[in-house]
Amino acid sequence: MELQKLSTDVLIIGGGTAGCYAAITIGEHSPDTKVLICEKANIRRSGCLAAGVNALNAYITDGQTPQDYVDYARKDAEGIVRGDLLLTMSEKLNAVTEHLERLGLVILKDEKGKYVTRGKRNLKINGENIKPLLADAVYSMKNVTVLNHVNMTDFSVSENRIKGAFGFNVRKEIFYSITAKAVIICTGGAAGLYQPNNTGFSRHKMWYPPFNTGAGYAMGIRAGAEMTTFEMRFIALRCKDTIAPTGTLAQGVSAKQINAQGEVYEDKYGLTTSQRVHGTVMENINGRGPCYLKTEGITSEQDDALLRAYLNMSPSQTIKWLESGKMPSQQNVEIEGTEPYIVGGHTASGYWVDTDRETTIHGLFAAGDVAGGCPQKYVTGALAEGSIAAQSALRYIDSHDFSGISDEEISRHFWEAEKFLDRDNAPFDCEQLEEAMQTVMDRYAGGIRTNYRYNEKQLAAANERISQIEKLAETLCADDMHELMSIYELRERLTVCKSLIAHLAARKETRWHSFAENLDYPERDDENYLCYINSRLENGRIRIIRRRPVKEDEHYEHNDRQ
Amino acid sequence: MSIMIDSEKCIGCGRCAEVCPGNLIAMDGKAYMKYPKDCWGCTSCIKECSAGAVKFFLGADMGGMGSLVHTRQQGDILTWVMECPDGSVKEIHINRKESNRY
Numbered sequence: 001m002e003l004q005k006l007s008t009d010v011l012i013i014g015g016g017t018a019g020c021y022a023a024i025t026i027g028e029h030s031p032d033t034k035v036l037i038c039e040k041a042n043i044r045r046s047g048c049l050a051a052g053v054n055a056l057n058a059y060i061t062d063g064q065t066p067q068d069y070v071d072y073a074r075k076d077a078e079g080i081v082r083g084d085l086l087l088t089m090s091e092k093l094n095a096v097t098e099h100l101e102r103l104g105l106v107i108l109k110d111e112k113g114k115y116v117t118r119g120k121r122n123l124k125i126n127g128e129n130i131k132p133l134l135a136d137a138v139y140s141m142k143n144v145t146v147l148n149h150v151n152m153t154d155f156s157v158s159e160n161r162i163k164g165a166f167g168f169n170v171r172k173e174i175f176y177s178i179t180a181k182a183v184i185i186c187t188g189g190a191a192g193l194y195q196p197n198n199t200g201f202s203r204h205k206m207w208y209p210p211f212n213t214g215a216g217y218a219m220g221i222r223a224g225a226e227m228t229t230f231e232m233r234f235i236a237l238r239c240k241d242t243i244a245p246t247g248t249l250a251q252g253v254s255a256k257q258i259n260a261q262g263e264v265y266e267d268k269y270g271l272t273t274s275q276r277v278h279g280t281v282m283e284n285i286n287g288r289g290p291c292y293l294k295t296e297g298i299t300s301e302q303d304d305a306l307l308r309a310y311l312n313m314s315p316s317q318t319i320k321w322l323e324s325g326k327m328p329s330q331q332n333v334e335i336e337g338t339e340p341y342i343v344g345g346h347t348a349s350g351y352w353v354d355t356d357r358e359t360t361i362h363g364l365f366a367a368g369d370v371a372g373g374c375p376q377k378y379v380t381g382a383l384a385e386g387s388i389a390a391q392s393a394l395r396y397i398d399s400h401d402f403s404g405i406s407d408e409e410i411s412r413h414f415w416e417a418e419k420f421l422d423r424d425n426a427p428f429d430c431e432q433l434e435e436a437m438q439t440v441m442d443r444y445a446g447g448i449r450t451n452y453r454y455n456e457k458q459l460a461a462a463n464e465r466i467s468q469i470e471k472l473a474e475t476l477c478a479d480d481m482h483e484l485m486s487i488y489e490l491r492e493r494l495t496v497c498k499s500l501i502a503h504l505a506a507r508k509e510t511r512w513h514s515f516a517e518n519l520d521y522p523e524r525d526d527e528n529y530l531c532y533i534n535s536r537l538e539n540g541r542i543r544i545i546r547r548r549p550v551k552e553d554e555h556y557e558h559n560d561r562q
Numbered sequence: 563m564s565i566m567i568d569s570e571k572c573i574g575c576g577r578c579a580e581v582c583p584g585n586l587i588a589m590d591g592k593a594y595m596k597y598p599k600d601c602w603g604c605t606s607c608i609k610e611c612s613a614g615a616v617k618f619f620l621g622a623d624m625g626g627m628g629s630l631v632h633t634r635q636q637g638d639i640l641t642w643v644m645e646c647p648d649g650s651v652k653e654i655h656i657n658r659k660e661s662n663r664y
């Protein structure tokens with residue numbers, strides 16, 4: 001590889017939803033600040049928004065307040081949320097929505113020009129081109145440079161302060177060492193840790209992007225950043241096979257969850273996100289599966305509107321309906337739970353940040369699915385956090401200059417990558433080890449096969465196996481830069497798996513069915529566990545830290561970091 | 563599910579390869595699908611191809627029946643074209659300026 005050294009005021013890692021919006025925010029507020037986005041794919045269609053989205057899930061509608069949103073998210077997460085983060089996010093939801101509309105997003109309005117709402121918190125849109133719109137806005141900023149197809153792998157940190165990051169081009173043999181005054185990490189969540197619903201040819205037809213591999217979490221873990229609530233995994237309830245979203249059916253045509261006997265079962269288990277998944281699991285366990293969304297009997301106009309709506313966000317589902325020759329009005333839509341993901345935009349896993357979205361590493365900020373404590377963020381919440389993190393980074397660089405990266409450190413990271421390219425003849429390939437990891441997680445850390453349940457013995461076995469696979473991953477070899485990326489992705493996932501297992505073991509209760517269902521401790525235990533479970537890698541070991549709940553009237557600062 | 567690229571139709575512009583969120587498409591004068599099993603099914607590449615050369619299909623393991631889908635764009639209208647194995651063709655026109663009804 002060739003070595004290239006770059007420098008920028010603010011480095012944004014991951015040009016997805018939050019990353020693009022952070023860049024736009026700096027572009028608008030501080031046009032002289034140099035911003036560099038490093039994106040592993042191309043910001044035009046990268047990340048969660050690639051196919052488009054079906055609605056804006058987080059908006060403060062008429063009669064609702066930001067505090068109502070906080071209350072809703074807290075209830076859904078059974079108390080384990082950060083009030084300060086939720087409130088500061090909620091206060092920005094409507095402003096970012098209006099900004100999106102100015103950028104060209106089509107939002108449904110009534111005759112009076114007011115947004116048409118779907119339920120208490122959603123807006124109806126045409127979200128097919130939401131990512132190209134954000135990308136165009138980024139490119140219109142003179143001070144923002146975008147490096148597409150650059151996969152970032154490690155931070156440079158000394159004395160707990162960020163100095164920059166390392167990465168490589170996934171197409172050309174170039175290794176990058178980038179110095180920055182501040183870094184905003186926006187790499188999204190982690191998919192592909194567990195064996196997915198489809199295990200064969202369509203293994204990547206999963207809900208969360210298979211290309212969001214938890215890089216940001218892994219980079220932070222390795223650099224000693226504190227992480228929170230990994231044990232609150234996210235499992236989505238989705239249309240079988242296509243793993244397409246169900247919200248459009250549930251909210252759009254009021255389709256209820258029914259079991260094989262046609263009984264509506266959702267009321268039996270409760271309506272929080274995890275209870276809906278749990279209910280479906282229980283109906284199957286008790287021989288009343290498969291479960292469906294009841295669409296039979298809707299009108300043919302509704303069929304038509306659904307075909308179109310799904311083309312704008314999850315085209316596989318429309319093709320499935322057309323190919324089978326059975327429209328939703330003629331056949332209920334079968335649903336299933338996905339494999340577990342780590343996603344801070346839906347649940348609360350991710351970096352432990354202060355109210356300004358600074359992580360426990362000085363000068364490193366986090367936004368979107370990679371940031372913890374603030375669930376139910378969705379698109380608009382990711383934008384809101386992108387703007388908060390950007391403003392905080394701007395304040396930070398006012399008083400902090402570059403602190404260069406040493407040649408010794410650059411060379412260490414360079415050779416760590418180069419060794420995979422130089423070697424040939426490895427006994428294993430990346431695909432084998434990825435399968436091995438997913439199988440271990442599935443069987444021993446609460447995957448689909450065990451109905452998302454686990455016990456301590458299983459977690460210990462999972463930890464042992466994942467540690468072994470970690471060692472095997474070091475023996476891999478890469479023929480080209482794409483394969484090098486695959487190796488790093490595998491290593492990131494393994495790092496995330498280990499933290500996840502430690503978190504699952506640390507919460508000795510069952511607060512959320514399915515999301516974290518510990519068979520050794522099947523009850524909720526508020527006395528001991530109404531707290532955050534955090535972790536930090538110290539001298540190669542994961543240390544668990546418990547922290548007290550933070551309410552929305554508080555401005556939280558890290559007061560015990562180095 | 564994955565994609566197929568019709569090399570007869572491909573004009574080699576490289577746009578599909580540029581936008582794929584998984585970097586799965588490679589160029590060799592024309593585009594080819596290098597990692598078929600890694601496709602997420604986002605259809606970004608299909609919408610990017612003005613030649614209609616990229617075709618999407620559902621894998622047999624998820625119930626696919628062999629239809630091939632590509633898109634065509636005219637102004638605000640995005641047309642999804644589905645060629646079925648029996649030779650029939652279905653089209654759905656989406657106005658990009660219209661919101662979803664649901």
Ligand SMILES: Cc1cc2nc3c(=O)[nH]c(=O)nc-3n(C[C@H](O)[C@H](O)[C@H](O)COP(=O)(O)OP(=O)(O)OC[C@H]3O[C@@H](n4cnc5c(N)ncnc54)[C@H](O)[C@@H]3O)c2cc1C
Pocket residue numbers: 013014015016017018019038039040041046047048049052053054055056057058150151152153186187188189207208209211212213215216245345346367368369370377378379380382583
């Ligand atoms: C299929 C799907 C449908 C959804 N539908 C809706 C919806 O209808 N309404 C709604 O409100 N919300 C929806 N959401 C949720 C919402 O889209 C996400 O919560 C939000 O977009 C997350 O933003 P993000 O910036 O954190 O992640 P992303 O937008 O995914 O951005 C992460 C970026 O980081 C890049 N990256 C990752 N690793 C690296 C690395 N090592 N180096 C460089 N770059 C890297 C990725 O390529 C990507 O571009 C949906 C999510 C999914 C997955």
Ligand code: SF4
Pocket residue numbers: 567571572573574575576577578579592593610611612613614615616
């Ligand atoms: S976008 Fe279409 S024409 Fe261009 S390279 Fe890809 S397949 Fe060929």
Ligand code: SF4
Pocket residue numbers: 564565581582583584585586587600601602603604605606607608
């Ligand atoms: S459908 Fe999406 S993931 Fe699959 S090849 Fe096309 S752009 Fe890539």
